[in-house]
Amino acid sequence: METPARISVLQRVPFFAGLDDEQLGTVAREAHEVPLKKEETLFQQGEEAIHGYVLGWGRIRLDQTTPDGQNVVLRYMGPGDLIGTVAVLRRVPFPATPVALEDCLVLSWSAPRLADLMERFPKIALNAIGVIGGRLEELQARLQEVATQRVERRIASTLMRIAHQSGRRSEGGGVEIPFPVSRQDLAEMTATTLHTVSRTLSAWDQQGIVESRRSSHLVIRKPHKLVEIAEQA
Amino acid sequence: METPARISVLQRVPFFAGLDDEQLGTVAREAHEVPLKKEETLFQQGEEAIHGYVLGWGRIRLDQTTPDGQNVVLRYMGPGDLIGTVAVLRRVPFPATPVALEDCLVLSWSAPRLADLMERFPKIALNAIGVIGGRLEELQARLQEVATQRVERRIASTLMRIAHQSGRRSEGGGVEIPFPVSRQDLAEMTATTLHTVSRTLSAWDQQGIVESRRSSHLVIRKPHKLVEIAEQA
């Protein structure tokens, strides 16, 4: 990827917001490109954080695994998202593993370069606070959800959140989720089992709220109904 | 509180780490003091974030309340902790309510002053990333716990965490928790009910693992046993 192309990617990265094109050029020239094929991991949870990354294209799922092998999906990430940067800046091992859901292109900077960039462009540090703070709030909300709401409600909330982030209007007033989400994925996002997710979606399918018959793309047919479920006490 | 006293407080605040005493003096002189009595709140969840705070003395619990009135304890905070600062920097409403567990002294800075300080001392922004990043990791760990472990294990983990943060060795090889923790508090920390917490602690009390007879201070008599429970699959 040429520098101008990189710049146009970086322009959309909140982490680099407020830098002019010349400054972005500096940032871009110091980056390395890391191509990532579907299913591949960018790094492994527990590894030393030597590089910080920004997702250029593609979609990545961030997994955290327990010592006994259980998995929790921390978040989904799209173009412009930071990956592993917090660990680099805090000098701690990566706390999770990013898995490519489709072919991706990632930009990387070494820890010292990142530190250097932040020193030269203090705006970056402020942006970082914003980005990390946003994730903190998101996690607080999720913790609250898992702690206080029952499964059906959590699944509804999660679907609406995904739809909001990446949904596309489909014909007939519905919202379509443009990438495959397995029952297992939903289970790991909502802290339940794939069985319960399956049962819940089946029920909704029969009520015409969603369309989710066996691994076709998920379509939300009656968003208002889902919102209702997500908000009921 | 005189400036020198404030400085000695600020020296122990990670947010201001790496500043020399002269710089800390600048920071200290721009602060306001906010005394806080037991049970009082520093601000309310949802309010506009006009000031950022640092806890000087005392102990504070950070609560998040759902629209329907349920409560989740996000964290306990002690001297040197940041309160509400993330919200100020992100220009969003406070996402939670800090409640004083005992009489506290809090230092405050207005949003513009805070921004100004961060500009003059870029180290502060870097420190902020570290602090916020730490909380992010902590929350990720808790989410994982709630999502994958059963109640008994979560209570054990939580007790060990509290003991680690603020426990004191008591005579007889036990660890004592020096401030009162109600069953309700533990329930809100572990995402369960006070009933289940009570039952669990009773059982442990009978096995001699902890000492928790009706609201005397909590003493952990056999920490190794608790660790065992916290780690068993």
Added chain:
DNA sequence: GGTTCTATTTGCGCTGCAGCAATTGCGGCG
């Protein structure tokens, strides 16, 4: 010292949801 108030304990019944297992349907591949 007695009374009230609140936190805690504990019994009991119920249920949401996990766990298991068998079946089914879809997509891919030879």
Added chain:
DNA sequence: CGCCGCAATTGCTGCAGCGCAAATAGAACC
């Protein structure tokens, strides 16, 4: 075109832990 593999579905069973409610014990207050 038919076979294979994997995700999803679904019935059944069991139980962890929630909710309700009554009893009890400290603490606080007069």
